[in-house]
Amino acid sequence: MTARPPSRDPRPGFVPATFLPGSRRAGIPPAPAGPRGVRPAPRPEEDERARLLRGAHHDPHALLGAHPTAGGIAIRALRPHARSVTVVAEGLRAALLPEGDGFFAGLLPIGDVPAYRLHVVYEDAEVETEDPYRFLPALGELDLHLIGEGRHEELWRALGAVPMTHQGVAGTRFTVWAPNALGVRVAGDFNYWDGTAHPMRSLGATGVWELFVPGLGEGELYKFDLTRPDGSHTLRADPMARRTEAPPATASVVHASHHVWRDGAWMARRGARPVHTAPFSVYEVHLPSWRPGLGYRQLADQLPAYVADLGFTHVELLPVAEHPFGGSWGYQVTGFYAPTARLGTPDDFKYLVDALHRAGIGVLVDWVPAHFPRDDWALAEFDGRPLYEPADPLRAAHPDWGTLEFDYGRKEVRNFLVANAVYWCEEYHVDGLRVDAVASMLYLDYSRGPGQWSPNERGGRENLDAVAFLQEMNATVYRRCPGVVTVAEESTAWDGVTRATHHEGPGGFGGLGFGLKWNMGWMHDSLEYMAREPVHRKYHHGTMTFAMVYAYSENYVLPISHDEVVHGKRSLVSKMPGDWWQQRADHRAFLGFMWAHPGKQLLFMGQEFAQGAEWSEGHGPDWWLLDPSYAAEADHRGVRDLVRDLNAVYRATPALWERDTRPDGFSWVVGDAAEDNVLAFLRFADDGPPLLAVSNFSPVVRHAYRLGVPGGHAVWEECLNTDAVRYGGGGVADPDPLKARPVRQHGQPASVELTLPPLATVWLRPV
Structure with a gap:
C-alpha cells in the first residue's frame, strides 16, 4: 500500500527537518546542522507552475523531483495540504521550503542525487514515502x-x-x-x-x-x-x-494475477485436430443467470459437471467483459480487458475456465468489438475529443443501440482491439471468440438511410477499415494461439467470412479469416417452418432444404441462441404449434434434425430441457422443471436425456462431423417429399460407416416407408429415435434391425423399409 495523507495526529514533539551532521556518504559533503543547510531552489516560471497545478503539464518530472543545478541538487515536491515536506536519505534529513500552492522545494548543497524519500507532515498526521518523480520512465x-x-x-x-x-x-x-x-x-x-x-x-x-x-x-x-x-x-x-x-x-x-493453471494437458492437445473436422457441440450460457447468485468459483463447482454430463464439447459464454448495465447481457462493454466483477475477480474467472478445461470442455466467449456505450466515465470522447470513435458524429453513432462505433481506421484503436482478442486467448486460455454483430461493422450503410452515410474510396458501401481490422484480428489470433477458433455472427451474404485472409474472393476482398460463421439463414428458415401447423408445412418444405444450397459456401454453426428465446420470441418449445405433447415432439424432432444437419450445433441454456418460458436474465432457467417431485418431470427430463444421447451418438459418429465442410459428407436421400413432411439424408465419414437421418414432421405414423441406402451394408439399426418413451415420446419404432434389400431407391443401390414415428427424427446406421 502506498503512503497516503493520514488521518491521525502527528507524533508529539516532532522536530523540524535537519541535515544529519557528520555524513560521509560518497559525493555528499558534511552539511551544517539545522535548516540553514537548505537554500531556496531556482523557481520555475509561473506559467509552468500554473500548468502543473491545473493538470495541463506534459512533463511534470521537469519541475518535480531532484535535478542537479548550480550549487547542488534542487528537489521539489507537490504535496497539497501538507504542512511540511522533508527529504530523507542515508545520512541526510533536509526540510524543503514552502513555495505556496502545495509546492515545497530546496537546494541541497550535495554533489549527487541520493536515493531519497519524502517525509510529509499533514495537519493531523505524517507519512514517509518514495517520491514518484525521482524515477525514470518504466515503459521501454x-x-x-x-x-x-x-x-x-x-x-x-x-x-x-x-x-x-x-x-x-x-x-x-x-x-x-x-x-x-x-x-x-x-x-x-x-x-x-x-x-x-x-x-x-x-x-x-x-x-x-x-x-x-x-x-x-x-x-x-x-x-x-x-x-x-x-x-x-x-x-x-x-x-x-x-x-x-x-x-x-x-x-x-490495480490487479496482478496469482492463478496457477492446471489445464496443461488440455492446452497441449486442443489444436491437435482442426475444429472443422472435429465434433463441436456448444452450450450457450449467460453466467449471471445460469444459477443466479453464484460467482465464478461456485459456477466452477457446478457448470463443468452439468455440461460434461450432457456431452457438449464447448460452452459459449455471453460477454464476460465488464459492462455497466446488466440488462445488456454484456453486449455494451466498458471494460474490454476486465472480466465482470459481478461474479468475482479475474483470477476467479480463470479458475472457472481452468475447471471447464479439466472437465474436457472448451470455452468460447462472446467478444464485442462493434460498439461501446456512451458513459462519460468510459471510452466516449475519452480525452476530450473523439478517440476510440470516428470524429464524424453521424459516422460514430450506432443507429440501433444508442452506442458508438469504433474507429477501425485508426491504428491505435485497431491495436487496442486486436490485442484484446489475443489477451482473452492468452491470459484466460479461452478456446474461441464469437464475434458479435459483424454485419454492423462491415457495412457503412448498416441501418442507415440515404444521406446518413458516405461511400468508401471505391464508391461502395463496404467499411474497408473494418474489413482490414477483422482480417488483422483473425490472422493475429490464429498465428499466436494454436487451437483457438474465431466465430462470426454475420447475418448477410458477405462473401468469404470463413475464407483465409490471403484468398481473394469475387468482391475483390480477401477472406475475413474467421474459422466458423453462425448460419442465421438456416436458423430463421428452420424456425419459421417448425412454427407452422403440420398441415401447412408441405407448402414451405423448401425452407428446410434451402440451407443445403449454400451449406459449403462457409464453415457454419447452426445457432439456437439466446436471441431466439427472449423478448417476446418465446422459448424453442413454445414456438412449436399444437398441444403440449405435439410441442414437445416437434421440439425433440427438431433437435434430432439439427444435430444431424451439416454444421456445428449451438443451443442456449434452458432449451436442453424444453423450458416453456422464454429466457429472462433476471431469473434464468426454470430448474424446478427438472425436480423429481414435479409431476410432469418426464416432459423435461426426457428432453434433457435426449440432448445427452444426441451428443453421445454425435461425438461417437465421425460421419456427423468429419466432413462437415465438404460436399462429399452429405447426400440427400429424399429432400422433396413435401406431401409427407419427410426429410432424409445420409452423412459420410472419411473412414467409418455412414449415418441415415430421417425426420417426419407430420403428426401421423408412416408405415413401410422405403428409403434408399448405400450398398455394402446388409443390416441397419436405430441408434437414436426422438419418439422413444424415455424421452417422453410415444415409443413408435422398428423393433428389429432393418435388412437392406437390393431394391434401387432414391438413386441408391439398396433400400430399407421402416416405420416413421410422428413428429420425430430417427437416426440409423449400418450394423
Whole structure:
C-alpha cells in the first residue's frame, strides 16, 4: 500500500527537518546542522507552475523531483495540504521550503542525487514515502515504438496499471493513451481522489502518459484525471484495466494475477485436430443467470459437471467483459480487458475456465468489438475529443443501440482491439471468440438511410477499415494461439467470412479469416417452418432444404441462441404449434434434425430441457422443471436425456462431423417429399460407416416407408429415435434391425423399409 495523507495526529514533539551532521556518504559533503543547510531552489516560471497545478503539464518530472543545478541538487515536491515536506536519505534529513500552492522545494548543497524519500507532515498526521518523480520512465522504447506503429500485440503489458518493481522499489506503473489531453493525473483512494500530486508525463508523440507510483500495489482503486483541450477535466476509468469495481461503481482496480493453471494437458492437445473436422457441440450460457447468485468459483463447482454430463464439447459464454448495465447481457462493454466483477475477480474467472478445461470442455466467449456505450466515465470522447470513435458524429453513432462505433481506421484503436482478442486467448486460455454483430461493422450503410452515410474510396458501401481490422484480428489470433477458433455472427451474404485472409474472393476482398460463421439463414428458415401447423408445412418444405444450397459456401454453426428465446420470441418449445405433447415432439424432432444437419450445433441454456418460458436474465432457467417431485418431470427430463444421447451418438459418429465442410459428407436421400413432411439424408465419414437421418414432421405414423441406402451394408439399426418413451415420446419404432434389400431407391443401390414415428427424427446406421 502506498503512503497516503493520514488521518491521525502527528507524533508529539516532532522536530523540524535537519541535515544529519557528520555524513560521509560518497559525493555528499558534511552539511551544517539545522535548516540553514537548505537554500531556496531556482523557481520555475509561473506559467509552468500554473500548468502543473491545473493538470495541463506534459512533463511534470521537469519541475518535480531532484535535478542537479548550480550549487547542488534542487528537489521539489507537490504535496497539497501538507504542512511540511522533508527529504530523507542515508545520512541526510533536509526540510524543503514552502513555495505556496502545495509546492515545497530546496537546494541541497550535495554533489549527487541520493536515493531519497519524502517525509510529509499533514495537519493531523505524517507519512514517509518514495517520491514518484525521482524515477525514470518504466515503459521501454520498444513498447513505445510498437504502440506508435499500432502493432503491440501484448498491449496489456504496456498500458494500464501494472504492479512491478522499478529501480529496486515496489510500486505500480500507470500508463494511458490520451493523445489529445493537455495533461493526465492519477487519482484514487491513495490520494483521496485528488490527482494534483500525481501528474503523469507524456512520452513523446505516441500519446502515451506514464507515472510510476512507488508503494502502490494490488487492490488500489484508481482512475485517470484528464485535462481536455478546452481546459476542463474528466475522470475516466482505465480502458486497459484488468479489474474493475463491481457495477454500479466504476473505478479501476490495480490487479496482478496469482492463478496457477492446471489445464496443461488440455492446452497441449486442443489444436491437435482442426475444429472443422472435429465434433463441436456448444452450450450457450449467460453466467449471471445460469444459477443466479453464484460467482465464478461456485459456477466452477457446478457448470463443468452439468455440461460434461450432457456431452457438449464447448460452452459459449455471453460477454464476460465488464459492462455497466446488466440488462445488456454484456453486449455494451466498458471494460474490454476486465472480466465482470459481478461474479468475482479475474483470477476467479480463470479458475472457472481452468475447471471447464479439466472437465474436457472448451470455452468460447462472446467478444464485442462493434460498439461501446456512451458513459462519460468510459471510452466516449475519452480525452476530450473523439478517440476510440470516428470524429464524424453521424459516422460514430450506432443507429440501433444508442452506442458508438469504433474507429477501425485508426491504428491505435485497431491495436487496442486486436490485442484484446489475443489477451482473452492468452491470459484466460479461452478456446474461441464469437464475434458479435459483424454485419454492423462491415457495412457503412448498416441501418442507415440515404444521406446518413458516405461511400468508401471505391464508391461502395463496404467499411474497408473494418474489413482490414477483422482480417488483422483473425490472422493475429490464429498465428499466436494454436487451437483457438474465431466465430462470426454475420447475418448477410458477405462473401468469404470463413475464407483465409490471403484468398481473394469475387468482391475483390480477401477472406475475413474467421474459422466458423453462425448460419442465421438456416436458423430463421428452420424456425419459421417448425412454427407452422403440420398441415401447412408441405407448402414451405423448401425452407428446410434451402440451407443445403449454400451449406459449403462457409464453415457454419447452426445457432439456437439466446436471441431466439427472449423478448417476446418465446422459448424453442413454445414456438412449436399444437398441444403440449405435439410441442414437445416437434421440439425433440427438431433437435434430432439439427444435430444431424451439416454444421456445428449451438443451443442456449434452458432449451436442453424444453423450458416453456422464454429466457429472462433476471431469473434464468426454470430448474424446478427438472425436480423429481414435479409431476410432469418426464416432459423435461426426457428432453434433457435426449440432448445427452444426441451428443453421445454425435461425438461417437465421425460421419456427423468429419466432413462437415465438404460436399462429399452429405447426400440427400429424399429432400422433396413435401406431401409427407419427410426429410432424409445420409452423412459420410472419411473412414467409418455412414449415418441415415430421417425426420417426419407430420403428426401421423408412416408405415413401410422405403428409403434408399448405400450398398455394402446388409443390416441397419436405430441408434437414436426422438419418439422413444424415455424421452417422453410415444415409443413408435422398428423393433428389429432393418435388412437392406437390393431394391434401387432414391438413386441408391439398396433400400430399407421402416416405420416413421410422428413428429420425430430417427437416426440409423449400418450394423
